[in-house]
Amino acid sequence: MRRAGLDSLHIMFSRLREDIAAIRLKDPAARSGWEVLTCYPGLHALLFHRVAHACWALGLRWLGRFVSQWGRFWTGIEIHPGARIGRRVFIDHGMGVVIGQTAEIGDDCTIYQGVTLGGTSLTRGAKRHPTLGPGVIVGAGAQVLGGFTVGEGAKIGSNAVVVKPVPAGATAVGNPARIIAAPGNRPAADGASGELHPVVREFAAYGVTPNADDPTSLAINGLIAHVSRQASRVDEIVAALDRLGTRFEDMSDCRGEVEALEQLGEVVRDK
Incomplete structure (x- = not known):
């Protein structure tokens, strides 16, 4: 005992x-x-x-x-x-x-x-x-x-x-x-x-x-990065066509959408 x-x-x-x-x-x-x-x-x-x-x-x-x-x-x-x-x-x-x-x-x-x-x-x-x-x-x-x-x-x-x-x-x-x-x-x-x-x-x-990171945050950040790359490519194409004498309408609307997505990404990351 x-x-x-x-x-x-x-x-x-x-x-x-x-x-x-x-x-x-x-x-x-x-x-x-x-x-x-x-x-x-x-x-x-x-x-x-x-x-x-x-x-x-x-x-x-x-x-x-x-x-x-x-x-x-x-x-x-x-x-x-x-x-x-x-x-x-x-x-x-x-x-x-x-x-x-x-x-x-x-x-x-x-x-x-x-x-x-x-x-x-x-x-x-x-x-x-x-x-x-x-x-x-x-x-x-x-x-x-x-x-x-x-x-x-x-x-x-x-x-x-x-x-x-x-x-x-x-x-x-x-x-x-x-x-x-x-x-x-x-x-x-x-x-x-x-x-x-x-x-x-x-x-x-x-x-x-x-x-x-949160999966939702990763998905939104991936989407923002993809849109930014596409906008950059469009700018390159427009610049090349402009040099050849072809004029295109202003791309400001597209840039505004990209900026809005980037702001959304910052909000998601802050949370």
Whole structure:
């Protein structure tokens, strides 16, 4: 019995060290392990949740909810005691995060402030909340709603509303969310020791990756570029015909349309 208790304490402290190491790896503002331990609400919320989840698993449902409510009070992060959370999960800032009862979060996931992992069904006992695969990043303000899976290494952009599965390695942006195919990057972990590898490929904060613009923005920008090239070619043809003595009407109307499209593109990029 005493041996089992010592083993439990060892596991608890080893996972705490993992959590602190993961936060220091991902957050450049983290200056020391002591600062992370004492000042990071995301870490505190996970500690509260581990106690609450243990109570829930033992059938002490009221006590589990009571502990989770204290965690919500102290951290601003609400995690149902029935939720399953993996190792080295980083909840950054965290205020306003809500994680539902049947949610599952894989190892090495990152969740930013204002995120909801919610349900769309009122059926008791059903899988109502999402499952995040390993290495998923959920940007600030995103809403992931339903009992589907977000694949390994996927990224959810800030303020996205996701109601359908997201493939592994993809990025979902917008409301309703649209899928952008992109390679996933996740902190790799050593399966034997559970320690983070010292070299982590590109970590994308807030679920944003370089050159992963919104598909609508990319389409409009492509159209603008095409029209601009066509207008330039028409100018060359008109100039060549003018040199041969053939006169054409003024092309100002066409230029006005091009300028209008360029202004539209600037508005899209600003948004």
